[in-house]
Amino acid sequence: MLREIVEKLNPIVIDKANRNEIAKILKTYNSPVYIKDVDGFEVVGNLWNRERLAKFFNVKKEDFIFFMLKNMENLKEKFIIDNSLRDLYINDSSIKKWPIPKYYKNDPGCYITSGVVIVKDEEYGYNLSIHRILVKDNYLVIRMVEQRHLHFLYTKALKEKGYLDVVIAIGCHPAVLLAASTSGDIYFDELKFASTLANGLKVFELDGMLIPEAEFIIKGRILDKLDDEGPFVDITGTYDKVRKQPIIEIDYLLRKEKPIFHALLPGGVEHKALMGLPQEPRMLKFIRNTIPTVKNVVLTEGGCCWLHAVVQIEKRTDGDGKNAILAALAAHPSLKHVVVVDEDINIFDINDVEYAIATRVQGDRDIIIIPGCKGSSLDPSAEKTTTKIGIDATVPLDKKDKFKRVEE
CATH class of the missing domain: 3.40.1670.10 (UbiD C-terminal domain-like)
Structure with a gap:
C-alpha cells in the first residue's frame, strides 16, 4: 500500500544511509525522500505537505479545508474488512532491528514519530492519535499530553483493568494520518473519519480491534508505570523538556516481509502539516x-x-x-x-x-x-x-x- 503511494510521489532516491543520517537527509530536501537501505530496511520521509495531500485527494489546496470539514461532518463506516491482510505480516523478535531514527544528537534514543496509536473503548469507540514514542531496551515510553483524549482513555482503563491495550501502526495511508491528527470531541471516531476520507479503508481484525493496513505494527499495553521521556525536538524545532511519561510494554511485533519505514522529521514540513491542517x-x-x-x-x-x-x-x-x-x-x-x-x-x-x-x-x-x-x-x-x-x-x-x- 505505502509502496504504491510513495512511487506516485516521485521521491528523491538515496541508495544507502544509517539511521543517524536520516534527519540530515530529510532536512536537505524539502520533498519526498526514499532511502533504499537503512540497516537492511527501506525508509521514506517528507511525504506530505498541504499541496501533496490536496493532490492525493484530488482537491485544490485552497479547498482542502472544506474537503476535511465535509468528511468530518458526514462520517461513514466505509471499512473494507479483509482479514487476508494478516497474511502479509510476519512476526518479528526485536524492535531494535527496525530502522527507527535517532533524529538529533541530543535525543535520548531512537524515536517513533509517525506511529498511529490506536485504542478502542467500549463506551467511546476508536481513538487514533499520533505521539512521539521513545524506544528503550525492551519497552517504549510515550509522550501523552494530559488534555488529550488518549490520556483520558488511559486513566479510565487504569481504573478498570490496570492497563490500556494499544496498537501502534507505522507506515499508514494518509487518510489515517490525517484522522489521527484531527481533534474532535471524545465521541469523535477517528477510524470512521479515516475510512470516510479514504472512501473505503482496508482494515483487518487483530485481537478484537480493526487495524488499518500498515507497514509495521506494535501490539502492547500502556502501563501504570512511568519513565523519563525527552528531551526531544518538537514542532518549533527546539527541544522540549524531560518528563515522566507512561511505559508501553510490547506484547508482540509484526511487519511486512519487505516493509517501508515512515520517518517523520520532528519540526519538519511534514510534522507541521499533519499537526496544522x-x-x-x-x-x-x-x-x-x-x-x-x-x-x-x-x-x-x-x-x-x-x-x-x-x-x-x-x-x-x-x-x-x-x-x-x-x-x-x-x-x-x-x-x-x-x-x-x-x-x-x-x-x-x-x-x-x-x-x-x-x-x-x-x-x-x-x-x-x-x-x-x-x-x-x-x-x-x-x-x-x-x-x-x-x-x-x-x-x-x-x-x-x-x-x-x-x-x-
Whole structure:
C-alpha cells in the first residue's frame, strides 16, 4: 500500500544511509525522500505537505479545508474488512532491528514519530492519535499530553483493568494520518473519519480491534508505570523538556516481509502539516458561529502550523475583524498570533498577508493584545502564561474605495 503511494510521489532516491543520517537527509530536501537501505530496511520521509495531500485527494489546496470539514461532518463506516491482510505480516523478535531514527544528537534514543496509536473503548469507540514514542531496551515510553483524549482513555482503563491495550501502526495511508491528527470531541471516531476520507479503508481484525493496513505494527499495553521521556525536538524545532511519561510494554511485533519505514522529521514540513491542517476545519467551523461569512483559515508554516493563523472573512459590519480575532483564539487555544484579512488577500501568500498588515493596519486601532493567557507548551518563549495578539488587517467599510487595489 505505502509502496504504491510513495512511487506516485516521485521521491528523491538515496541508495544507502544509517539511521543517524536520516534527519540530515530529510532536512536537505524539502520533498519526498526514499532511502533504499537503512540497516537492511527501506525508509521514506517528507511525504506530505498541504499541496501533496490536496493532490492525493484530488482537491485544490485552497479547498482542502472544506474537503476535511465535509468528511468530518458526514462520517461513514466505509471499512473494507479483509482479514487476508494478516497474511502479509510476519512476526518479528526485536524492535531494535527496525530502522527507527535517532533524529538529533541530543535525543535520548531512537524515536517513533509517525506511529498511529490506536485504542478502542467500549463506551467511546476508536481513538487514533499520533505521539512521539521513545524506544528503550525492551519497552517504549510515550509522550501523552494530559488534555488529550488518549490520556483520558488511559486513566479510565487504569481504573478498570490496570492497563490500556494499544496498537501502534507505522507506515499508514494518509487518510489515517490525517484522522489521527484531527481533534474532535471524545465521541469523535477517528477510524470512521479515516475510512470516510479514504472512501473505503482496508482494515483487518487483530485481537478484537480493526487495524488499518500498515507497514509495521506494535501490539502492547500502556502501563501504570512511568519513565523519563525527552528531551526531544518538537514542532518549533527546539527541544522540549524531560518528563515522566507512561511505559508501553510490547506484547508482540509484526511487519511486512519487505516493509517501508515512515520517518517523520520532528519540526519538519511534514510534522507541521499533519499537526496544522486538521485543526483548520475545526477552527473554521467555530469561527463561523461568530462570523458566518468567514471564507478560509490557514495555520501558517512560519508559525509552525500551530502558533500563527490567518483568517479570511467577508467583512459586513464594523467589528467583524475584531470578533474574528477573538473567535480564532478561542477555536485553537494554542494559537498565539492571528491576522484577519479581507477576501482580496491571498492567505496562502505570506507576502500578500504582509501587504495587508502594511497598508491596512494602525497599531493603536487595529491590534489587540491579551496578556496572561493559557498558551501552547510548545512555545519556547512562553512561561506560565502567554500574551496573545490579534491583528485586524481588514479595510474599514466606509473607506473601501481608498484601499481598492489597481488591476489595470
